Amino acid sequence: MGEHTVASFDEELEHIDRLIRDMDELAAAMVAASIRALLASDNAMAQRVVSDDAIMDARQRELDDSAITLIAKRQPMAQDLRAVVGAIRMAGDLERIGDLAKNIAKRVNAVGQSATPRNLSHGIDAMADLVLEQLRGVVEHYVSRNAGALKELRAADEKIDVKYTAVFRELLTYMMEDPRNITACTHLLFCAKNLERIGDHVTNIAENAYYVVTGQQLPADRPKLDETTMSASAT
Amino acid sequence: MNIMTEASVEQKLSSGTNEPSIKMKGEKVSVHYGEKRALFDVDLDVRENQVTALIGPSGCGKSTFLRCLNRMNDTIDIARVSGKITLDNEDVYDPKIDVVELRARVGMVFQKPNPFPKSIYENVAYGPRIHGLARSKAELDGIVESSLKKAGLFNEVKDRLLESGTGLSGGQQQRLCIARAIAVSPEVILMDEPCSALDPIATARVEELIDELRQNYTIVIVTHSMQQAARVSQRTAMFHLGYLVEEGATDKMFTNPDDKRTQDYITGRFG
Numbered sequence: 229m230g231e232h233t234v235a236s237f238d239e240e241l242e243h244i245d246r247l248i249r250d251m252d253e254l255a256a257a258m259v260a261a262s263i264r265a266l267l268a269s270d271n272a273m274a275q276r277v278v279s280d281d282a283i284m285d286a287r288q289r290e291l292d293d294s295a296i297t298l299i300a301k302r303q304p305m306a307q308d309l310r311a312v313v314g315a316i317r318m319a320g321d322l323e324r325i326g327d328l329a330k331n332i333a334k335r336v337n338a339v340g341q342s343a344t345p346r347n348l349s350h351g352i353d354a355m356a357d358l359v360l361e362q363l364r365g366v367v368e369h370y371v372s373r374n375a376g377a378l379k380e381l382r383a384a385d386e387k388i389d390v391k392y393t394a395v396f397r398e399l400l401t402y403m404m405e406d407p408r409n410i411t412a413c414t415h416l417l418f419c420a421k422n423l424e425r426i427g428d429h430v431t432n433i434a435e436n437a438y439y440v441v442t443g444q445q446l447p448a449d450r451p452k453l454d455e456t457t458m459s460a461s462a463t
Numbered sequence: 464m465n466i467m468t469e470a471s472v473e474q475k476l477s478s479g480t481n482e483p484s485i486k487m488k489g490e491k492v493s494v495h496y497g498e499k500r501a502l503f504d505v506d507l508d509v510r511e512n513q514v515t516a517l518i519g520p521s522g523c524g525k526s527t528f529l530r531c532l533n534r535m536n537d538t539i540d541i542a543r544v545s546g547k548i549t550l551d552n553e554d555v556y557d558p559k560i561d562v563v564e565l566r567a568r569v570g571m572v573f574q575k576p577n578p579f580p581k582s583i584y585e586n587v588a589y590g591p592r593i594h595g596l597a598r599s600k601a602e603l604d605g606i607v608e609s610s611l612k613k614a615g616l617f618n619e620v621k622d623r624l625l626e627s628g629t630g631l632s633g634g635q636q637q638r639l640c641i642a643r644a645i646a647v648s649p650e651v652i653l654m655d656e657p658c659s660a661l662d663p664i665a666t667a668r669v670e671e672l673i674d675e676l677r678q679n680y681t682i683v684i685v686t687h688s689m690q691q692a693a694r695v696s697q698r699t700a701m702f703h704l705g706y707l708v709e710e711g712a713t714d715k716m717f718t719n720p721d722d723k724r725t726q727d728y729i730t731g732r733f734g
Binding site: 230231302303304307310443444 | 629690693717718719720727728729730731732733
């Protein structure tokens with residue numbers, strides 16, 4: 229796409245894109261840190277995630293301000309308009325991801341007190357890896373305007389849902405084995421649920437990014453694997 | 464569980480909107496000004512009771528096309544029009560067509576308000592009188608009043624109908640010109656940048672008026688304001704260097720146009 233006749237218009241659009249990239253990097257860092265803190269019972273790291281959320285909120289407000297000002301000043305059309313509106317919505321999802329990471333971090337203390345079933349960490353760890361891969365990929369594909377990759381990424385959320393169902397079953401088993409595990413396992417279950425929700429927000433971002441890039445909406449329901457029908461009891 | 468396929472949803476959403484019929488049709492319309500060709504084989508339909516916006520950079524041929532629709536180009540000696548333009552399937556360039564009558568059916572409002580240097584009343588009454596549309600003074604009064612009302616001007620001028628039309632503000636003058644165009648009961652109204660000389664408030668009133676007039680008239684508007692085209696029209700046609708680049712539903716043209724040139728023009732990336 230060529231440049232605008234008014235050069236500062238391009239700069240303002242780039243600024244908004246840069247804020248989205250920043251927010252995405254911050255969101256990924258928060259999610260990664262919250263999971264590391266959870267698995268290592270690291271309260272200090274958890275505390276940092278909680279305080280990072282304030283930065284995330286500030287970024288979102290800055291993006292909102294920039295976007296509103298740009299609309300008022302430039303009256304963007306076509307792909308420019310989609311980019312600005314899309315950025316506002318993507319920022320909303322990234323901010324929610326920050327909240328969910330903060331929520332995981334807040335549970336670190338509660339889980340750490342009890343005897344956590346150690347082997348359980350594998351399930352959550354693997355789930356977090358999938359989520360992080362999605363989260364980092366989505367803005368990368370957005371920045372490179374790769375519609376095909378965004379579509380694939382959206383479909384890949386399925387893997388997270390399947391993993392979540394597995395973690396859910398596993399946690400149930402531990403709780404049934406020994407009721408003393410219930411407190412910790414419930415917190416872990418919320419953490420797993422938060423990761424699953426983060427995956428959903430990434431899906432939203434992918435849909436928005438796809439719309440910005442192509443001007444087309446992806447079909448409302450993405451293809452689902454059969455296994456997820458079993459997860460209905462878990463959600 | 465109620466599962467709807469995408470196709471059935473789409474069908475449901477679109478079933479309420481019937482395609483309006485075609486009021487004017489341009490087929491392979493070309494215009495030469497002397498040696499210079501200004502328009503290249505333009506095919507464009509104007510649909511009934513819709514506002515069609517013509518956009519494009521200066522010199523793209525949009526005003527030239529507009530002026531073909533009521534043969535205003537006839538007034539330019541060196542202009543030569545080829546191709547076919549029909550109004551209700553009737554060829555407007557047919558030699559048997561009375562041009563004066565055609566221009567009564569296809570009225571025009573210009574960029575700069577150009578009221579006659581006569582009273583407000585006379586400005587509106589002139590057309591109906593020469594076309595013999597009123598049989599009595601009372602009937603003519605009725606036409607003047609209803610035209611001014613339709614143009615949203617009556618309340619502002621009802622106490623000074625005999626004052627000069629040129630004494631009105633720019634926005635009022637433009638609405639007076641619209642009233643003058645309406646007075647002869649046209650079927651189509653052509654507007655060539657009707658708001659470019661008006662302030663934002665007068666512009667808003669004219670835009671509001673355009674939306675109301677659409678109920679009874681078919682409107683074609685040339686505008687340099689992208690936002691205006693997006694606001695007032697249902698269909699938009701994009702011209703560039705004498706070619707029709709793209710034509711389609713306004714909503715789509717301003718959010719996701721197909722052609723790169725349209726994209727570049729409406730987003731401010733041209734030239």
